[in-house]
Amino acid sequence: MKIRRNCIRKTKKKRRGTATAELAVCLPAIVLIVFASIECCNMIFLKQALTVATYESARVMIRPKDSQSLALSTAQSLLANRNINDETITFTPLDTDNQPRGTLLKITASAPCSSNSITPQWFFGGNTMSVTTTMVKE
DSSP: OHHHHHHHHHHHHHHHHHHHHHHHHHHHHHHHHHHHHHHHHHHHHHHHHHHHHHHHHHHHHTSTTOOHHHHHHHHHHHHHHTTOOSOEEEEESSOOTTOOTTOEEEEEEEEETGGGOSSOTTSSTTOEEEEEEEEEOO
């Protein structure tokens, strides 16, 4: 019986060392996967925020009595509420106020991924997220 207990103790010590080695190998990969998931979710949020801002701004822009400046302020306030930094908003055609009914109006919003990132710029650094919405003037 005594020999068997010693054998079990030696096996537990060997297994404890194996578990430590496995953790040392797997932990960096697990941490990388967690941070990559967080960053991907952040970029999905950025894309969704740009989509909502362009859609709501286009809805304002196509109405007959509203102006392009009101549409611009709508988009900027929506993006500011969602903490989107360094956004660029463009309208096509440039003067949307004087366009006749039935004209296609486009609004494009873009933001750099690097200034809207939570983690260091390993995954999406240097890229720009851009969304375009097209609607017909009423």
